[in-house]
Amino acid sequence: MKLLWVGIVVGLLYFREVVSGYERVGFNATELSHFEAHGASLAVANDPLMVGLTLIQNAAAKGAVCLDGTLPGYHLRRGSGSGANNWLINLEGGGWCNNVRTCVYRKKTRRGSSKYMEKEIPFTGILSSNPEDNPDFFNWNKVKLRYCDGASFTGDTQDKDAQLEFRGQRIWSAAMEDLMSKGMSSAGQALLSGCSAGGLASILHCDEFRDLFPKTTKVKCLSDGGLFLDVFDVSGERTLRNFYNGVVDLQGVKQNLPRTCIDHLDPTLCFFPQNLIASIKTPLFLLNAAYDSWQIQASLAPPAADPQGYWHECTLNHGKCSSLQIQFLQV
Known part of the structure; x- marks a missing residue:
């Protein structure tokens, strides 16, 4: 597979520029991926293609629902020509929620309910249909899977008292089943991608994605900004590890983490992709810039530690x- 836009730039710290008004300022913030940002910067001159939201109608019967119980959804742009039989899946990012309070807040936003999702979104960057902007994937079938669970598509439990559904794993499965029925099962090539929390998800689900297809299908994965620091902050605490521990415990993530990791590490450590990469069998591209101001603010020097x-x-x-x-x- 030809991936002209993919570079591997891994450092101790990661930096993501603020682009088009999107900025990662907290664990529940949202952002554009590197690839989407590339396209967004051209959107003023070139009107991006707007793609409608499709709700997965049979998802509720499978218990695959957003935090508030609404149906999950995705945006699909059909491929054409030489790309008609190739598929690119992009997993939306947008932080996590690690306790009932933040998840209750989240379910009243587009990150926790399809009621608040945009009915149409622009397909830019790696999702663009403009061959000048996106020479490798412009005519592929392209899907943006919306993120409404708060645990990188891995949770599977509920909190009845708080009326919260933690069903990320079921959303992932229901979406893949729906897309397979719409032609993805016969893909010649398939790429699973994602940004930030979606980049983490693309690593966690990489081998699962590979297993959906016959051996003749070329399958690869791409994580854009999905590596997160597990380090001591300036006060000597592990802020992000403590946060992830809340996500894993609250949302029933352990049961869906790779057995190759949880057999010898604490489940929270297995939510950090650096502890998973060595065991992933599917070709995986990692894209991270050298410095990430968000990780300095959220992991190394958060306000509580300073x-x-x-x-x-x-x-x-x-x-x-x-x-x-x-x-x-x-x-």
């Missing part, structure tokens, strides 16, 4: 970091 604000300016602009702060970031 009550005096010593790190505030540094987290907003690494050019304002002291030599000692730079040394800490590079360890």
Whole structure:
């Protein structure tokens, strides 16, 4: 498979630019992927194709519902010509929720309910149908699977008292089954991609995706900004690990994590993709930039770990970091 846009740039820290008004400012924030951002920057000059939302009508019967119990959905643009038999699936990102309070808040947004999802979204970047913007995939069947569970499509439990459905794994399965019935089962090539929380999901589900197809189908996976730091923050705590622990416990994620990992590691550690990559059999592309201001703010120097604000300016602009702060970031 020809992937001209894919580069592997893995560093100790990762940086994602703020593009077109989207910014990762918290665990429940949203963002454009590197590939979508490329297309979004051209959207002013070239009107992007708007693609309608399709709700998965038989999902509820399978218990595959968003946090609030509404139907999950996706946006599908049919392929044509030489790409008519190839499929690209993009898993939407948008943080996670790790406790009842944040999940209740989330279910009142497009990240937890299809009631609030846009009826149409622009297909840009890797989803674009413009051959100049997207020479490799412009005429493929392209799908944007909406994210409405809060655990990277892996949870499977519920909280009846809070009226929360944690059914990410079932949403994944129902969506794949629906798409297979619409022609994906005969794909010649298939690429599973995702950004941020969706990038994590593309790693977690990579081998599952491969197993959907016959051996003759060329299948690969792409994670865009899906690697997250499991490190001590400036106060000596592990902020992101503690956060992920809440996600894994609350949403019943353990049962859907790869057995090759949870057989020897704590389930929370298996939600960090760096502990999974070595056991993934399907070809996997990793795209991460060298510095990520979000990870500095959320993982290394979150406000709770820096009550005096010593790190505030540094987290907003690494050019304002002291030599000692730079040394800490590079360890």
